[in-house]
Amino acid sequence: MRVLIIDDEEDVRRIAVLSLVNVGKMEVIEAANGMDGVEKARDAQPDAILLDVMMPSMDGPATLAALREEESTRHIPVVFVTARAMSSELSRLRSLGAQGVLTKPFNAMTLPDDLRAILS
């Protein structure tokens, strides 16, 4: 399973990679911003995308919209990762067309399973 992580925080990104690779035995591609993420998604065609919501310039929802516009990335399931845990925020994010939402700080030991649960 190949997962693309789009997050501007390198530390967070690294922890997620460590978790998904080491605990989840997944293949992970990283992107530090939305633009880069859309490009990598198009090129690498991952099975899922973990998308940070709060990013400079192109934020999570904008990135999602871009992914949905592109023919080649439209079908890829997207899971938001957000530091805002309000329920209204979560439902707003879901309504944008993401498959699910994970909140920060996530449990690194369970992250791969949580992701799989959402995608199934």
Add this chain to the structure above:
Amino acid sequence: MIEAVIPPDEERRLDVLRSYEVLDTAPEKEFDDITRLAALFCDVPIALVSLVDRHRQWFKSRFGLSAPETPRDIAFCSHAILGTAPLIVGDALQDERFHDNPLVAGDPLIRFYAGAPLSAPSGERIGTLCVIDRKPRALTAEQLEGLESLARHVVAYLELRRQSARLARMTRTLSESEDRFRLLSDAAPVGIYLATRDGQRVYANPAWGEISGQSSNLGLGLAWLDAIHPGDRARVVDAWKAAVDENRDFHAEFRFVLPDGTERYVVSRARRADAEHWVGASSDITQRRAVEVALAESEQQLRLVMQGSTDGYYDWNVATGRMQISGRGASMLGYEASEIVPHIDSWKDLMHPDDLPQVMRALDQHFEGRTENYESKYRLRTKQGNWKWILDRGKAVSRDADGKPLRVAGTHMDIDEKKRAEEMLDRFFSLSIEMLCVAGLDGYFKRVNPAFEKILGYSTAELLTRPFLDLVHPEDRESTIREMEKLGAGEMTLRFENRYLCADGSVRWIAWTASPYVEEGLIYAAGRDVTEAKLTAQTLAESEDRYRDLFENATDLIQSLTPDGKFLYVNRAWLQTLGYSKEEVGRLNMFDVVDPSCGEHFQRLLAGEKLNNVVTELRTKSGERRIVEGNVSCRFENGRAVSTRGIFRDITVSRSAEEELLRSHEALRARESAMRSIIASSLSGIVTLSRSGSIASVNAAAERILGYREEELLGRDVISLLPEPPADIPEFQRRSVDASLGRVTEWSVRRGDGRIITVELALFEFETAEGKQLAGNIQDVSERREVERMKREFIATVSHELRTPLTSIRGSLDLLKGGVFGQLPPGAEEAATIALRNTARLITLINDILDLERLDSGKLELHFGRADAGAMMLAAVEAVRAFAVQNDVRIDVQPSAETVRADADRIVQVLVNLLSNAVKFSAPGSAVRLDARQEDGEIIFRVEDHGRGIPHDYLQRIFDRFQQVESSDSRTKGGSGLGLAICKAIVEQHNGSIGVISEEGSGSVFWVRLPLDFKPATGVRIGLFSSSSDGSSLGRLLHREGHEVLLLQTWREVRAAGQEQSVMMLVVDLADDAEAGDLLSRLRSAQADRPIPIIVVAPSIDAIRSFDDNMTVFVPRGRERELLDAVRDFVQDRGRPDVLIVEDDFALLNVLQKRLAADELLVRVARTGGAAVAMARKAAPKLMVLDINLPDIDGFDVVSILHRDEKLRTMPLLVYTGRDLDAAERGRLTLGPTRFMTKAANGGHDFRDAVLEMLERS
């Protein structure tokens, strides 16, 4: 031939014709002369007077024609009467109306015709005067004029004829009636005559002749005068003349001397018949006269007899009513005999009306023969007008065959004096308030006066029929009998007292005086009711004491003086105030005490004046002056002053009270000045307003806050301080005062320097002598608001920014501790554990801060629903179980069976918080208990621990933020210090309360009370903008419904309100549809991330045509009910998940609706696919329940349509169908989270669970 039409007035015309009575009469010369004249004048052979009858024309006169009449239908005259002008037919053969007329074709061979209509004075044309020739010709103008003139003559003759006929008829009738009258007159037994004014008889009937003795010539002319007795003649002539001159009836009685020398008495009357004639009648009264004379003679004799008697006498003819009364009878009444008309009626008139019935009764009895003599006593009115008693005794002296009385003779006796004396006695007897009686020695009352009835209560009849001893009190009977015996022996009784038993059961004391008449066996007695006297003698003594007491104890000064100024009596207060002893008073003269200036007063008193409210001075023994005020009067006996009495109040003290008042005024002034300086130096601005809203006073702080100097503010309208003046100022004032009074409200104010600041205003009302005034305490809160806003923002940002690094920290520690990179050495493992625990604590702290911030700002959404209290308790216990085990604390739980309306997650959060606190502060091995009970519509959760309790000082602030009992606890036990503050905020949002009972050293009990049937407060904060004057009434309306109304004056304020968190809804009243769309779209875009409901009140729905989202509702202006409904819908739907059920089976739909009825859900239904799509588009539901088989488009179509809509694509869907669906079908039926249920396999409960579960997840 053309027949003539019938004139419209035909019937009337015929009536007029007949009224002339001329038809079928013999020829008359007058008419024949006219026809002849007409024929000659017109030079024609034929002339006719033709009268047009109903079916014929009849000729009254015909010259040159033999036929007496012809049928109407062929008559030329029928045509002629149709017009007013003459009808001229020059040549009948040339005229279509007549050319074939038989009178033309045959005899009399008419060729020429000229007919002038005969017009009656009333206008009807009854016929013609016509001329006829047998050859064609014309008439000259003169001839035509002559014909018309002759026609008028014909009518004139006809009129004349008619009148003379009427006259003749009248004469005939007259002479007939005269004949009848004469017959009657001749037969009459009385003399009847007709006389001229001078008395000449022009007619007389035979009876008259006979009466006057002139039967030969019936006494016509003036002969009758000669026949009158010479002694009467002049009188009769004078009477006649007077009657004629004065135009009244003649009436005379006189004698005729008959040829044989005898005298005949005659009465004659005459009445004016017309200007010249008088009709009269005379009767022979000789015989009557003779009887009268005879009677008069005999009466004369009787009268002479009676004259000697003092009694009057009368003779009454019952049949005629005539009643002769003797002179004595009249003089008794002060009349001359001649003054009383000798008739029974005039006697009756004199009689007292009250006595008349009794007199008539006595008379009737006598008339019927039941009494030998008639006798009655009655009163008659004397000439002077007073009443006199008469004794009337009479007897019917003659009766007719039937025994009916004809004549009654009797006497009148003057019994007035006797009767009056009797009456007087009677009156005394009955009026006396003393009991007067005549009693028999036999023991019975013979007569009692009304006082008996009144005092003893028995009726007179009863008193007379009972032995009076029965009525005497048994104890007094013996003494009464003894007293009777004494009376029987001829002794008088003086003041003998005994008791009588009254009808009402009471007993009365009677004191008797009596004297006996032994020979008659009677006692005359007078009794007096002395019961009261006996009683009052006793009461009086008591009451005297009482009054003396009253005087003695009065605080007023009471004195009584003799007219010469000695003290008769003074009361205790008097003695005390003036310092004298009772003995000393006896020696005092009034002026020792009373001011000498009162001498004049005293004289006035003795003169009988009463003096009220006199202020004077009294001197005390020690010479001090007391000012007193009071009333004095004087008592008189038999016109002599006996004593003066005065009651005074010492007002010396009151005077000094006034001074006291002055002192307190000063104190008040001092206080006021203190208040003034406090106000002046106050840090908050204080402004007082006049009723009209102008500023009346400001303090220094208000000057500073508002940025104006005092002189700039005074008198200024407070509204001018607003950034934008409202449209309707008086209305605004009223609303603002209503909305602000007694509360703290926030206002935007423009300072003197133009800066707009936010102030908090506490408006209150106070009462002054000038009426109510308003005062406001203002504080500039702009900075505070700004700081608060910044703080909130800061916290939110910081919390978020903290989470990001925490994510890496926690993730790293997770991985390390989880052994992902190999097993850690024991020390490292422990260090990682500590790091992880503190990371968790930090996360908790951040979450708490965020929660609290959301609760503060209203961003924390609560999802109310039915919540099982027991389940919540168990969930909470489960959540802390691990922690409890770790701390070796046992948790006892007693789950409740109650259900509450609550946001279950949040309540669990509260319970978890309380439980973990309890565990935290419990000693290892101890227990924590969680229970709940229901009480008065509330559920009370209790969390009890046996820890060390909370110090009393902390109890008050334990629910405040960042409060922990000791700072060291925070380290040892961990926690943000926000937990209880969050609990409090959550509980309060449930309309509940939270608290703690604790004793230091023995543990604490935290309790949470929640209403079982909690509904979020219905009142919400609504922003109201109105472009019309309706705004105020809308505001009041919403306010009445419990909403808080924020009045918005400008669109800027509307936009600002739309973004404000506390405003839940906007009501926008627009005057004009046109501007609405633009304004609304700007409004919506300004609140993009938090759209709130907007209710648009506008003239028509066009206002929101382009705004058809489910958050905007249109209400036509003036429909208040609809507006309130719309507001209520939004308020109720707020936070209520809505479910759209699409199902065409009505019965099933009902069942499904019922399943969800108990839950806080907004259920909408659609029965067709089309409706489902429309409704979903209008307002996206939180969940759609969809059947596949629908009447129009099926479930697959609905899904595919919704899928194309970006907003609806992710809508949760519950497919509820009877069909088994394969994987491909399921794929086509997917929107957002989608679940499939089979109708057959799933009961209602599963359905409800599924719905609730899906709603919860979304």
